[in-house]
Structures are given as structure tokens and as C-alpha cells.
Amino acid sequence: MLRGSKVGLRARYEDDVPILRAGLYDDVVNSSRAEGGPWRPVVPGSKDPRLVVDETDQRTVRFSVVELEGGMLLGDATLWGIDTHNRSAHLGLGLLPSARGKGYGTDAVAVLCHYGFVVRGLQRLQVETLSDNAAMLRSAERNGFVREGVRRSAAWVLGEFLDEVLLGLLAQEWKRDSAETTA
Numbered sequence: 001m002l003r004g005s006k007v008g009l010r011a012r013y014e015d016d017v018p019i020l021r022a023g024l025y026d027d028v029v030n031s032s033r034a035e036g037g038p039w040r041p042v043v044p045g046s047k048d049p050r051l052v053v054d055e056t057d058q059r060t061v062r063f064s065v066v067e068l069e070g071g072m073l074l075g076d077a078t079l080w081g082i083d084t085h086n087r088s089a090h091l092g093l094g095l096l097p098s099a100r101g102k103g104y105g106t107d108a109v110a111v112l113c114h115y116g117f118v119v120r121g122l123q124r125l126q127v128e129t130l131s132d133n134a135a136m137l138r139s140a141e142r143n144g145f146v147r148e149g150v151r152r153s154a155a156w157v158l159g160e161f162l163d164e165v166l167l168g169l170l171a172q173e174w175k176r177d178s179a180e181t182t183a
Contacts, residue, residue, distance in 0.1 A: 002063070002115055004107040009063035009077055009115065012053045016064045018044065020051050020076050023096040032158050033130060034094055051076065058082070061115075065095065065108050074099040077108050079116055087123040089116055093136065105139040113143055117171045124170055130155060131163040145169045 002009040021042065025031045032039045035050075042048045053062050059082045065075040075095035082089040091112050095105055116122045127145055129136040141147075145167035153161035 002111045002119075003068060004111040004114075006068060006102075006107040007074060007104050007111065008066050008068050008071075009108065009111050010066055012051070012062050012064050016073055017048065017051045019073055020064075020094075020096070021048060023098075024076060024094045025050060027097075029158065030094075030097075033133070036155075058084075063112075065093075065099075065104065067099075067104070074104050075108070077112055079112060079120070082120070082122075087121065088126065089120070089122055089124075090126050090128065091116075091140075093139070100135065105135055106142045109139045109143045113169065113174055114176070117174055118176075122171065124168060126169075127167040128164050129167075130157070131165050137165060137167070140167045140169075143169065144173055144175055146173075 021044075024034070025042065025048070028039045051062075054060070059080065061079045061082070063077040064073060065077050066072060067074055073096070075093065077094075078092035079089045080092055091109065093105060093108055093112070095108075113125060116125045125145075127136065127140045128151075129140075131150065146169065147165055148168045149166045151164040151166065154164040155162045
């Protein structure tokens with residue numbers, strides 16, 4: 001498990017999937033804002049590619065976010081679009097409604113940075129988020145990410161176009177924190 005000060009990132013357990021699906025993806029508004037496409041219902045028990053780990057996919061690493069004290073499931077964290085040639089990747093984070101606003105997101109981003117820069121040896125990490133996603137913007141910027149640009153009207157979300165903000169962080173800019181790898 002990878003540990004921060006408040007959260008751990010661990011392997012995805014089969015029991016995590018229905019909880020994450022109900023808390024993150026059955027919510028039409030939340031899912032529409034988080035996904036790059038339109039919301040669609042997923043049959044319970046099906047192999048939802050947003051949540052199920054595909055061991056053959058070398059470009060995506062999915063974690064379950066858990067509270068360090070007590071081990072309660074808090075959400076989903078992903079390093080995706082891993083490019084081993086250019087040594088870059090994208091971060092994704094989704095916290096269950098009960099976990100939002102408690103500092104878990106900032107800590108989870110810090111642990112993802114540790115994984116990307118230390119464990120994977122990447123040079124660049126990137127976040128793309130809707131311009132009104134204050135929580136993700138705050139979590140990324142608290143971890144040293146720099147706003148690099150705005151993609152105007154880049155996301156079609158529930159009947160309107162929204163801007164996306166692009167943030168980047170380079171390995172030499174990253175400040176190591178309390179995130180560490182433990183067995």
C-alpha cells in the first residue's frame with residue numbers, strides 16, 4: 001500500500017466495485033462531470049471498465065483510496081495514459097460524497113505523485129479538470145501543479161459546454177512529502 005498522511009492507495013478489491021459504482025457512477029451529475037462521454041447505466045455485477053482492474057492494460061493503474069485509520073473506502077484514484085517513452089501520465093481522482101471536503105483529495109494527489117515520480121520514474125504528471133471543479137484544482141495546486149492552460153468549451157456536460165483546465169507538474173518541481181511506499 002502507498003501511504004500519505006490521511007489516506008492509503010491500495011489494490012482494488014472486488015468488494016470495492018459496487019460501493020464505488022453506487023457512490024461515483026450511478027450519480028448522473030457526478031459521473032457526467034467526471035467522464036469524457038455521456039452517462040450510461042451499467043448493469044450491476046457487470047465488468048465496468050471504469051472500476052475493474054485490467055491487468056493487461058499497462059497504461060492504466062487503478063487504486064482504491066482508503067482512510068488510514070480504519071481502512072474505510074473513500075474513492076478511486078487512477079494514473080492513466082502512462083507513456084513510458086515520454087515518461088508522463090495523467091491523474092484521476094474520484095471521492096465518495098461522504099469523503100469530500102476533508103482533505104483526503106489533496107493527500108491522495110500527493111500519494112499519486114509519489115507513485116508516479118518515485119515508483120514509476122515519470123518526468124511529468126498532468127491533470128485535466130473542469131474549470132469549476134474547485135476541489136480538484138485546489139488539491140492539484142496544493143501539490144505543486146501549475147495551471148498551463150484552459151481548453152475553452154472542451155467538455156460537453158449535461159447540455160452545455162464547459163472549459164477544462166490543464167495543470168502539469170514536473171519531477172524536479174515536485175516536493176516530496178509524507179507519502180511513502182509500505183508493504
